[in-house]
Amino acid sequence: MKKILVVDDSGVQRKMIIQIVQKAGFANETLEAEDGSKAIEILAANFEDTALVLCDWNMPNMSGLEFIEAIAQVPAVAGIPVVMVTTEGTEDKIAEAKAANPNLAGYIAKPFTPDVLKATITPILEAAG
Numbered sequence: 001m002k003k004i005l006v007v008d009d010s011g012v013q014r015k016m017i018i019q020i021v022q023k024a025g026f027a028n029e030t031l032e033a034e035d036g037s038k039a040i041e042i043l044a045a046n047f048e049d050t051a052l053v054l055c056d057w058n059m060p061n062m063s064g065l066e067f068i069e070a071i072a073q074v075p076a077v078a079g080i081p082v083v084m085v086t087t088e089g090t091e092d093k094i095a096e097a098k099a100a101n102p103n104l105a106g107y108i109a110k111p112f113t114p115d116v117l118k119a120t121i122t123p124i125l126e127a128a129g
């Protein structure tokens with residue numbers, strides 16, 4: 001069973017996302033990071049079995065945009081699907097995120113419902129096996 005990395009500076013938000021993932025029936029192990037630089041550390045140790053990264057945009061130290069741009073440059077992790085989960089929901093921001101990481105697999109605007117999260121990640125996790 002592959003892992004899901006949840007990156008958000010809000011602990012409450014991370015817990016909420018993880019709870020939705022579990023309630024939706026996904027048995028995937030979840031990993032957490034509170035900013036982009038911590039996410040890089042965690043991904044470096046877990047990239048071989050990480051199926052999905054759910055990533056906030058606005059975080060201290062290293063933003064979600066900087067993080068997804070950084071991993072897009074590293075072949076070992078560039079192919080990992082990333083879904084942004086953020087208040088930054090304008091067309092311009094979505095285009096900016098896509099430019100930063102061509103493997104952007106989805107974009108969820110906060111606030112979101114559990115159904116939206118489930119519908120977005122289901123095909124990605126099914127494809128990952």
Ligand SMILES: [Mg+2]
Pocket residue numbers: 008009010056057058059
């Ligand atoms: Mg944030």
